[in-house]
Amino acid sequence: MNKKHSFFKYIPRESKVHMMNSKMKVAWFLLSVFITLLLKDYFSVLIVSSFLIYIVIKTKIDFDVYASNILILWFIYYFTFLLSFLVTFDLLLSLLIVLKLVLIVILFLILTFTTSLSEIAWGFESLFKPLKKIGFPVSNASLMIALAIKFFSNLFDQSRAVRKSMAYRGIPYKKNRITTFRKMTIPIIRLSYKLSTRTIAVMKLRFYGYGKNRTNYHENKVTKFDKTLIILDFILFYFVIWLGWLK
Numbered sequence: 573m574n575k576k577h578s579f580f581k582y583i584p585r586e587s588k589v590h591m592m593n594s595k596m597k598v599a600w601f602l603l604s605v606f607i608t609l610l611l612k613d614y615f616s617v618l619i620v621s622s623f624l625i626y627i628v629i630k631t632k633i634d635f636d637v638y639a640s641n642i643l644i645l646w647f648i649y650y651f652t653f654l655l656s657f658l659v660t661f662d663l664l665l666s667l668l669i670v671l672k673l674v675l676i677v678i679l680f681l682i683l684t685f686t687t688s689l690s691e692i693a694w695g696f697e698s699l700f701k702p703l704k705k706i707g708f709p710v711s712n713a714s715l716m717i718a719l720a721i722k723f724f725s726n727l728f729d730q731s732r733a734v735r736k737s738m739a740y741r742g743i744p745y746k747k748n749r750i751t752t753f754r755k756m757t758i759p760i761i762r763l764s765y766k767l768s769t770r771t772i773a774v775m776k777l778r779f780y781g782y783g784k785n786r787t788n789y790h791e792n793k794v795t796k797f798d799k800t801l802i803i804l805d806f807i808l809f810y811f812v813i814w815l816g817w818l819k
Contacts, residue, residue, distance in 0.1 A: 580641075580680065580681070580684040580721055580722075580724055580725035581684065581685070581725055582684065582685065582686075582687065582688045582689070583633055583637070583685045583686070585631065585632045585633060585686070586632070587630055587631050587632040587633075587686065588630055588795075588797045589627060589630050589631045589682065589686045590631070590686045590687075591792050591795070592686070592792060592795070592797065592798050592801075593792045593793060593794045593795070593798050594687065594691045594692070594694050594695030594698065594792070595694075595695050595698040595699050595794075596794055596798040596799075596801075596802065597683065597686075597687060597695055597798070598683075598692070598695035598696055598698075598699050599699055599802065600798075600801045600802055600805060601679060601682075601683045602699075603802070603805045603806075603809070604620075604624075604679050604805055605676055605679055606809075607620065607805065607808050607809050607812055608620060608672055608675045608676055608679065609672065609676075610809075610812050610813065610816065610817070611668070611672050611675075611812060611816060612668075612812075612815075612816030612817060613668075613815055613816045614668065614671075615815060616811065616812045616815050616816050617668065617671050617672070617675070619808065619811060619812075620675060620808060620812070621675065623804065623808060624675060624678050624679070624682070627682055627801075628678070628682065631682060631685060631686055633685055633686075637685075638678065638681055641677075641681055642674060642677055642678065642681070645677060648673070649670050649673060649674065652669060652670055652673055653666050653667065653669070653670045656669045656670075680721075684721060684725070689718050689721070689722055690718075692717070692718045692721065693714045693715050693717070693718035694714070695714075696710075696713070696714035696717050696718070697710050697711055697714035700713070700714070
């Protein structure tokens with residue numbers, strides 16, 4: 573994986589996807605994930621995949637960056653396929669489940685590549701703001717979602733750092749991968765946890781969640797592109813339901 577483009581890390585670009593309103597982007601992301609989970613046939617997978625390819629092009633981020641980040645999770649795809657096949661004994665269904673998982677990973681990459689951590693938190697908070705009326709801690713929940721994404725990203729960054737440290741010290745990590753993985757797990761989790769706690773401390777210093785009506789320093793306006801993506805998602809939702817569930 574490219575060192576400059578770590579897993580689930582923001583990549584600054586001048587694109588329409590980057591300039592989307594955070595609330596609209598999070599709404600599009602959640603709706604797209606929901607549509608992906610409903611996929612029931614390969615033709616629908618092809619339609620959704622084509623749509624995501626279009627979005628990836630609009631992000632102005634190289635395809636190899638997406639490809640390297642998708643492939644780094646190969647072990648998850650493998651175990652998902654194996655587990656689903658052992659449960660269903662259906663090769664095509666197992667492959668469909670893996671493809672849906674890959675599409676969800678692409679959606680996460682699009683969101684995290686084009687949106688900063690604070691913007692992700694603000695997007696979720698703005699979208700679920702009505703839940704404050706029933707006493708739901710929207711600010712804290714939004715922050716936890718953003719930090720969960722950050723923690724997942726840190727795991728991969730720290731695993732690379734620990735592996736490099738082992739290589740510099742002459743410790744062979746390719747001979748016995750299981751033992752090496754066991755020895756690496758605790759340091760990786762500890763380092764990732766420390767980085768996450770630092771992020772929490774920084775957010776507290778910014779008084780995140782203390783104000784009743786939190787404002788955002790830089791808020792992108794809702795554009796025609798934002799509205800178009802939401803409309804296209806509803807059209808995709810109709811096709812997915814019609815092709816996979818009503819036919």
